[in-house]
Amino acid sequence: xxxxxxxxxxxxxxxxxxxxxxxxxxxxxxxxxxxxxxxxxxxxxxxxxxxxxxxxxxxxxxxxxxxxxxxxxxxxxxxxxxxxxxxxxxxxxxxxxxxxxxxxxxxxxxxxxxxxxxxxxxxxxxxxxxxxxxxxxxxxxxxxxxxxxxxxxxxxxxxxxxxxxxxxxxxxxxxxxxxxxxxxxxxxxxxxxxxxxxxxxxxxxxxxxxxxxxxxxxxxxxxxxxxxxx
Numbered sequence: 321x322x323x324x325x326x327x328x329x330x331x332x333x334x335x336x337x338x339x340x341x342x343x344x345x346x347x348x349x350x351x352x353x354x355x356x357x358x359x360x361x362x363x364x365x366x367x368x369x370x371x372x373x374x375x376x377x378x379x380x381x382x383x384x385x386x387x388x389x390x391x392x393x394x395x396x397x398x399x400x401x402x403x404x405x406x407x408x409x410x411x412x413x414x415x416x417x418x419x420x421x422x423x424x425x426x427x428x429x430x431x432x433x434x435x436x437x438x439x440x441x442x443x444x445x446x447x448x449x450x451x452x453x454x455x456x457x458x459x460x461x462x463x464x465x466x467x468x469x470x471x472x473x474x475x476x477x478x479x480x481x482x483x484x485x486x487x488x489x490x491x492x493x494x495x496x497x498x499x500x501x502x503x504x505x506x507x508x509x510x511x512x513x514x515x516x517x518x519x520x521x522x523x524x525x526x527x528x529x530x531x532x533x534x535x536x537x538x539x540x541x542x543x544x545x546x547x548x549x550x
Contacts, residue, residue: 393526401526414520414534416487422448422536423493423516424482430460430543431499431512433478435470442466448532450519451539460543476503483511492517496546511546 393402429445432438442461449457470476483496495514500507521535528535 401530412522412534418534419518419520419536420485420493422532422534423485423495423518426516426536426538427482427495427497427514428480431478431480431497433466433470433476433499433501435477438466438470445538448537449539450537453517453538453540456541473503476501478502491519511548513544513546515542517541 394400395402426445426448429441432441434441446454446457478499478501481498481500483498486494488494493516495516497512497514499510499512501510502508516538517540519535519537519539521537523529523532523535
């Protein structure tokens with residue numbers, strides 16, 4: 321009445337379908353370990369290359385400490401600079417390019433005509449003068465009266481361009497500059513010959529380091545109209 325339940329037999333399964341064939345055993349014993357070793361080798365190579373690149377990047381950063389000649393002390397809690405003298409690390413000698421930058425800023429401060437900027441520019445230039453240059457600065461402002469000119473000439477504005485800088489000897493440079501004054505749509509071009517004598521005094525306080533990191537100070541100068549006026 322009821323059919324006899326049959327059970328599957330594995331006796332007649334072909335050898336090619338057997339899960340425990342000699343081929344499978346050979347793969348497990350020889351091929352699989354080799355594949356895993358290759359994968360591990362490739363991973364190790366990738367990690368090694370990454371380590372080399374990272375080491376090279378860190379090595380390139382090592383000289384950067386030489387470009388920071390001062391240690392600025394800060395408050396441990398707030399992180400703000402403190403007023404006590406900073407520590408100068410080693411001997412720092414600015415390059416001519418760095419000196420040229422500070423000279424160009426000083427010339428810009430002296431020649432710029434702009435109601436919004438002239439007062440602050442002149443204060444900055446005055447802060448970088450010392451010795452005989454202090455009186456020369458006062459004479460310049462008294463003669464040319466830049467603030468009065470701006471107050472009596474609405475709309476006047478000027479831009480200053482440094483044309484060339486030549487270092488004559490240690491602490492002395494010659495600069496050619498051009499000032500273009502614009503008023504009521506009309507442009508007036510002026511060329512100047514400027515001689516600057518300067519000193520470099522390393523800063524000793526936090527404020528000095530932030531304001532004038534190379535210690536640039538003008539000790540004498542002359543600003544005259546160029547003979548090559550166009």
